[in-house]
Amino acid sequence: MPLTFNKSALLLGLLLALGQAQAASEPSPKALASHLGIPHPAVIAHRGASFDAPESTAAAYKAARDLGADYLELDLQRSKDGVLFALHDNNLQRTTDVASKFPERKDSPANAFTMAELKTLDAGSWFNTAYPERARPAFAGLKILTLDEIIDIAQGSPRHKPGLYIETKEPKQFPGIERDLKDKLQDRGWLSPNGSTLGKSALAVGQGKGKVVLQTFEKSSLELLQQEMPNVPKILLLWVGEGSIEPKSKVTFAESGDKDKAAYYAKQEPKDKAEFQRWVDYAKAQGAIGTGPSAALTQGGDQSYSDLVQPWMNEYTHNQGLLVHVYTVDDVVDYQKVMEAGVDGIFTNRAGELLKFYKRPAVVGVEQVLLNNGY
Ligand code: G3P
Ligand code: CA
DSSP states (O other): OHHHHHHHHHHHHHHHHHHHHHHHHSOOHHHHHHHHTOOSSEEEETTTTTTTSOTTSHHHHHHHHHHTOSEEEEEEEEOTTSOEEEOSSSBSTTTSOHHHHSGGGTTSBGGGSOHHHHTTSOSSHHHHHHOGGGOOGGGTTOOOOBHHHHHHHHHOOSSOOOEEEEEEOSGGGSTTHHHHHHHHHHHTTOSSOOOSSOTTOGGGGGGSTTSEEEEESOHHHHHHHHHHOTTSOEEEEEOBSTTSBOBSOOOOHHHHOOSSHHHHHHHOOBSSHHHHHHHHHHHHHTTOSEEEEBOOOTTOOTTOOOOOOOHHHHHHHHHTTOEEEEBOOOSHHHHHHHHHHTOSEEEESOHHHHHHHTTOOOSSOHHHHHHHTTO
């Protein structure tokens, strides 16, 4: 009946208007970032300046700091004797000489080693072998770093103090790591609420309200981080695959016939729109201030995953009052693409290049920054 139709149309119109009003009532992403003390757009130095120096070492973190990155990103693990340290991989094979120093334990997880044992490893020479064009003699013998040492680096320059962007890596392997992290950050004065905003300059990020951002792929760890550090900004990392967003296709990489994983991941997409939205909604409900979605990179490569920064995805996330920090993007063509799609910050191995792209170039180039730090 016409009357029913009119009533339905009216109701629909009201609901749509309400939805729009709700979206409009959210602060802009830039205003939200500013309120949180997070630069916008943010430069997150992924494992330090890890294109130019061995990842997660002093050379990479000092270079990222001195180039002017907003955040030093790290993957947090805990040694057998309870020391928090930074390492991406589960084991030590790719980035250290564990196979020659501890041949019988070379496949053991890094957390099966004491910090003293980890400190005997060379975490730099692998880089010289893998990237001869970027090799430097001084990289040989670089050490795995404790969280304390990375904090020292972040605080260690009078010119620029970056914040820390800390991922609980495989947190189920480390029961209680969220509490350990809180204790360490508290001991080091990184949880005190000094500096309410960025002030006039993004250079103050390491001294302001947004000086620590916590990140995790694990729902359970997000909940524990929220419990331990309710006032510290948190990001839920997203990808399409096991433990995260359910894929539309159940075909595995092995079954796909794709030549490499990047090609496979580029075709992966969320099961449906609602599945993507559920993860964003979950992040918000658990107190996260944003999401950290993957990107599909133009050149492919082992950091290229599903494109989770499509404009509609970013728009949905923003409409929930959340920020989007995309990982891990190194090329100008992709910086451009993800910024146009609406992201609020980028994890990059090339902090110097991203700063240039954002028209915030470092005063000195990466070569000089490495030399200045003795590399
Ligand atoms: O932490 C964001 C990004 O680093 C996620 O990827 O595997 O490099 O830690 P991954
Ligand atoms: Ca990480």
